[in-house]
Amino acid sequence: MVEDDIRARIKTVTMNGRQMPYAQATVPIMAPGLNYAAAVFEGIRAYWNASASQLYIFRLDEHLKRLAFSMRMLRFDPMPAVAELGDQIVADIRANGYREDTYIRLNAFVDEWGEMTTQGPVSTTIVTRPRPRAPxxxxxxxxxxxxxxxxxxxxxxxxxxxxxxxxxxxxxxxxxxxxxxxxxxxxxxxxxxxxxxxxxxxxxxxxxxxxxxxxxxxxxxxxxxxxxxxxxxxxxxxxxxxxxxxxxxxxxxxxxxxxxxxxxxxxxxxxxxxxxxxxxxxxxxxxxxxxxxxxxxxxxxxxxxxxxx
Ligand SMILES: Cc1ncc(COP(=O)(O)O)c(C=O)c1O
Incomplete structure (x- = not known):
């Protein structure tokens, strides 16, 4: 499956807790997250179990804990509650309806406009997408x-x-x-x-x-x-x-x-x-x-x- 096919299958992404089409989840060009790399992320996988008809997110809590640490290192203020981000990930996958191996990209960054040491506002994005195993x-x-x-x-x-x-x-x-x-x-x-x-x-x-x-x-x-x-x-x-x-x-x-x-x-x-x-x-x-x-x-x-x- 090539990247374009995968992208076409994404019905919704989540930005700041709201589901929306990918094209609507945008970052302003002066955001410190873009200009000064005031941004952290997690890559997480979910695995499909055909016999149980179930998709399992692997070690979500550990990934969320690491995200919280990464945000603390960059002194993000205020820090989004990571438990809520976990629930948003589950909701995003459900909205997309994936019943196959899935990859989750969770980002947190300083949004809007600011300088190198600006600490907020912090925005979060969640993109979930099918991801078959690599050869x-x-x-x-x-x-x-x-x-x-x-x-x-x-x-x-x-x-x-x-x-x-x-x-x-x-x-x-x-x-x-x-x-x-x-x-x-x-x-x-x-x-x-x-x-x-x-x-x-x-x-x-x-x-x-x-x-x-x-x-x-x-x-x-x-x-x-x-x-x-x-x-x-x-x-x-x-x-x-x-x-x-x-x-x-x-x-x-x-x-x-x-x-x-x-x-x-x-x-x-x-x-x-x-x-x-x-x-x-x-x-x-x-x-x-x-x-x-x-x-x-x-x-x-x-x-x-x-x-x-
Ligand atoms: C630089 C780097 N090291 C190690 C890993 C492996 O970490 P994890 O097993 O938590 O995905 C990753 C990928 O996520 C990475 O980007």
């Missing part, structure tokens, strides 16, 4: 190590999901695209692995899952935390520690994870095959475990699923 989930993808370095906590904190941080990701993503890679791995200023433009990195060495710690210039990813939880439950050894660049080349498996990318196998780094150059067994097993969980096929973690219908 890379099955085939795997080829990544490079970017020549750009990851921004840091004392410059533009990656822990907050601020629109501004995506300049760093965009530069790395454009470099990867120009050089015919599917994606990029960005290193910290110290030269250890941080994350990709839109997801976290895991490697597998000797059956052990390894991912950089939360002080490595990463977004505190909901998917990453989910996978660490599942590993613990399943008795898979895991570690949060620095990863050197050369560990990417020696690893048995590497994968990329996040709401948008789900669990995407990385089958080569800098044109060097990872393992056998195909998605590895632990990556495959985690994909299955994750898919069963998010669709409500397993009975585990019902508290992470918010039914829409």
């Amino acid at each position: 890379g989930f099955t085939t795997g993808q080829n990544f490079c190590v970017s020549s750009w370095r990851r921004l840091s906590d004392n410059a533009s904190p990656p822990r907050s999901k601020s629109t501004a941080n995506y300049l760093n990701g965009r530069l790395a993503g454009l470099e990867a695209k120009t050089n015919n890679y599917h994606g990029a791995i960005i290193l910290t200023e110290r030269g250890t692995v941080a994350e990709g433009p839109g997801g976290c990195i895991f490697i597998v060495r000797g059956g052990r899952l390894i991912t950089p710690g939360v002080t490595s210039g990463i977004l505190e990813s909901v998917t990453r935390e989910t996978l660490l939880n599942l590993a613990l439950e399943d008795g898979i050894a895991s570690a949060e520690r620095d990863i050197d660049r050369t560990e990417l080349y020696i690893a048995d498996e590497v994968f990329y994870c996040g709401t948008g990318h789900e669990i995407t196998p990385i089958v080569s780094v800098d044109r060097m095959a990872v393992g056998a150059g195909t998605p590895g067994p632990l990556t495959r097993a985690l994909q299955k475990r994750y898919d069963d969980l998010v669709r409500g096929h397993s009975n585990a973690h019902g508290e992470w699923l918010r039914p829409v219908y």
Whole structure:
């Protein structure tokens, strides 16, 4: 399904709690959210369970909590109540009537007119749209190590999901695209692995899952935390520690994870095959475990699923 087809299927979006056609949800050209990146967001997924005829939003509360933190970092005033935003997301999906995998984009930004430090008024927007699984989930993808370095906590904190941080990701993503890679791995200023433009990195060495710690210039990813939880439950050894660049080349498996990318196998780094150059067994097993969980096929973690219908 191409992007234009998807866009044509959006019947309504939600702005400041009101449902309206996409074309009516506009931002003034002097809004600080546009001019000074006074904007934060969340990307959230909902998964269709055909046998239950139900759509489940995955870990909505955790995404809303992170949005609240991101708004606090930018000192938004007043801050919209995030529980209401959760209800608006459910209402927006219902109004669109999606009965398939869905992506939710939730934005909060300083609206109208102002300066760099203007703190309000804060507007919120919700766009929900069908989002089928990307082919890379099955085939795997080829990544490079970017020549750009990851921004840091004392410059533009990656822990907050601020629109501004995506300049760093965009530069790395454009470099990867120009050089015919599917994606990029960005290193910290110290030269250890941080994350990709839109997801976290895991490697597998000797059956052990390894991912950089939360002080490595990463977004505190909901998917990453989910996978660490599942590993613990399943008795898979895991570690949060620095990863050197050369560990990417020696690893048995590497994968990329996040709401948008789900669990995407990385089958080569800098044109060097990872393992056998195909998605590895632990990556495959985690994909299955994750898919069963998010669709409500397993009975585990019902508290992470918010039914829409
Ligand atoms: C920079 C970055 N890191 C990590 C992630 C993964 O976070 P999550 O699993 O919460 O979606 C994302 C995507 O949302 C991201 O944009």
